Amino acid sequence: MAANSTSRTPRLAPENRREQLLDATMAVLAEAGFSHITVEAIAQAAGVTRPVIYDTFGDLGSLLLALIERADRRVTGQLAAILGDGVPSDPSPDRFLIDTINAFLAAVREDPSSWRLVLMPPPGNSAELNFRLQRGRGELAGRIRALLDWGLPARGGPRGLDHELTARLLVAIGEDAARLMLAHPRRFSPDRLAAATIDLLAVIPPTPATARADTPPPRPEIAPPARMEELSARFCAPDPRRRVPQAERREQLLNVALVLVAEEGFGALTMEAIARRAEVNRVVIYRSFANLGVLITALMHREDQRVRATLAGLIPQDPGGYAADEVLFDSVHRLLSAACAYPLTWRLALLRPENAPRILQRIVNRRRAALAKRIEPLVGYVIYADAPDTPGHQVEAIARMLLTIGEEIGRLAITEPDAFTPARLLRSVWRLLATISTAPEPIPRQGGSPHHTPGSTSTPPPPAPTSPWTAPTPPSPS
The missing domain is CATH 1.10.10.60 (Homeodomain-like)
Incomplete structure (x- = not known):
């Protein structure tokens, strides 16, 4: 041959x-x-x-790294051509945004291989590649922030938005939309994603439809997350004064593994590294876990249970009786509360796809799909109240966008706590919700159509209580 x-x-x-x-x-x-x-x-x-x-x-690893780097250069060049480097010539910011969205989705459709490599790379990437991807996100967010600095005043608002945070959220939404299109091209076509984005934009007018308070409604203050040094000392320091029971030793080793993943990623997770950080020999670890795969599986299961305990109360099963903006704001507040209280658990739960092993990606994908379903009634009420025949996939697309916003907010709170404090994030979320053009009427109770028009005399909703549902507390802190 x-x-x-x-x-x-x-x-x-x-x-x-x-x-x-x-x-x-x-x-x-x-x-x-x-x-x-x-x-x-x-x-x-x-x-x-x-x-x-x-x-x-x-070797093969170097070849794959070169392949992803070439794809990254291509993707970066496409984005630079789409966004430009100056003030857009189009005097309409909304029109520019819509054209940009269409051009972005067209680029993903025309070069799916390059975008898949950048957004959905194989497991085991190098730290250098992850650094390059993160740097690229920062540069892209900087360009989008410059466009927001031009576009929002030219549009007439909404005023008071945090442009830096908004730019970071838009980058996250764009990445997730591209992943959906690559993974499910029939369900999430470019036309459907573009239409969903336009519909979302339509409910954010230049000025609020109603007079709303600029400051968030009173909620319990959220303390910033503990520093990694404190968490490492808390969960990795051995206690030489006593023998550790087997069950307690198992939890300690899982905590050490969790700290290592938070500090250095899954690539640093080895039996030797865990033994060194826990100050035990490897025999002690093998008494609890037959091998590294068993340990990682146990870690994934434990942390998934903790996250599910919080998510179970994040969005109510029936949000009827509450205003949509209050539901969304309280959901973000509860997510931030959990993320800041248990930063190691949520660092793992919110790990970016390119840094996560396949087992974690599968867990997160199932969890996201279930949570998006819980958000869909809010989307139907706020955006499509007058369009009950809207395709379900379009509603799902916007629900996923809102979910992505919540995830990125939680990620910023625990990875960049000095820049994005809980107070800053909550204030920014409320200001955005305050611009939504739908009046803050209570959502109808389930039993009628989720598109039931607020204020209808046929099914009067109960008044929205001032203290919403209570989310369950995770089983144990991390």
């Missing part, structure tokens, strides 16, 4: 050979997925021998 004969491998300049092998890898990826990417498969696709690949990249 030609692929196995060095005499038939055509000579190419090093840069051309590099691009040829990257293209071949992309072809294998598109056809078979990451699990089938091997040096042999790439060699056959490129029509070269395996030594050619080793001579060019050194």
